Amino acid sequence: MKQARIPAFAGMTIGFGMTMAFSAAAKEVALDVGHYAAEPGVIAASGVPEFEFNLALASEVKAELETHGVKVRLIGERGDYAVLHHRTRDARGADLFVSIHHDSVQEHLLPQAGRFAGFSLFISRHNPKLGKSLACASAIGAKLRGAGFTPSRYHADPVLGESRPFADEANGVHYYDNLAVARTAAMASVLLEAGVVVNREEEQRMREPAVRRRIAVAVAGGVRECLAKELQ
Ligand SMILES: [Zn+2]
Numbered sequence: 001m002k003q004a005r006i007p008a009f010a011g012m013t014i015g016f017g018m019t020m021a022f023s024a025a026a027k028e029v030a031l032d033v034g035h036y037a038a039e040p041g042v043i044a045a046s047g048v049p050e051f052e053f054n055l056a057l058a059s060e061v062k063a064e065l066e067t068h069g070v071k072v073r074l075i076g077e078r079g080d081y082a083v084l085h086h087r088t089r090d091a092r093g094a095d096l097f098v099s100i101h102h103d104s105v106q107e108h109l110l111p112q113a114g115r116f117a118g119f120s121l122f123i124s125r126h127n128p129k130l131g132k133s134l135a136c137a138s139a140i141g142a143k144l145r146g147a148g149f150t151p152s153r154y155h156a157d158p159v160l161g162e163s164r165p166f167a168d169e170a171n172g173v174h175y176y177d178n179l180a181v182a183r184t185a186a187m188a189s190v191l192l193e194a195g196v197v198v199n200r201e202e203e204q205r206m207r208e209p210a211v212r213r214r215i216a217v218a219v220a221g222g223v224r225e226c227l228a229k230e231l232q
Helices: 049-066 084-089 107-115 130-146 200-207 208-229
Strands: 030-034 071-075 096-103 122-125 166-168 173-175 188-194
Touching: 030 049, 049 071, 049 096, 049 208, 071 122, 096 130, 096 208, 107 200, 130 166, 130 173, 130 188, 130 208, 173 200, 188 200, 188 208, 200 208
Parallel strands: 030 071, 030 096, 096 188, 122 173
Antiparallel strands: 122 188, 166 173
């Protein structure tokens, strides 16, 4: 464990004898709430916009990370980030950028949306910290699988998805090189599609507080695991 010196700020007193843990605790995560009020993303089977699912899950991940001493900078929680690269710009200084989304399928497949379920993770080969992006995405995917969730896989399919090649097939991680929040980030960056909310059954699961909690604990666990390693 590294010892860090606590900087002295004017007007701030830190009591002697106070112990603080510095390991993952010194790390900061930018947690991005996907989409914004004017364009709230996918419309779920019940009509609820994706932004609401993203906000609920991101808030839960934030709480879970903070419980473990990780700093969190929430991005876009007020629904006012219309320009994608402003999200990564305002994340500067963080150790990891995690964008929270919920998934759909191609429009012509919407009548069959019940066939599609599960999570997906995306990273970009244009991100300057590719190794760390992959390690974090794999760690999140592995924790989600450990919590009983399954990767959706269909994004890699040339017909059903968009032929996004796997970076880590077992853990549901794909390359999506032009993904703005991964390409424009100065730090490692991962985008999570937590579940397919155009699927009515999956949407119901995603709305359950206990399920959201399990996802949040898994995501935070994967983030903490990869931040504890020093990767480029
Ligand atoms: Zn989205």
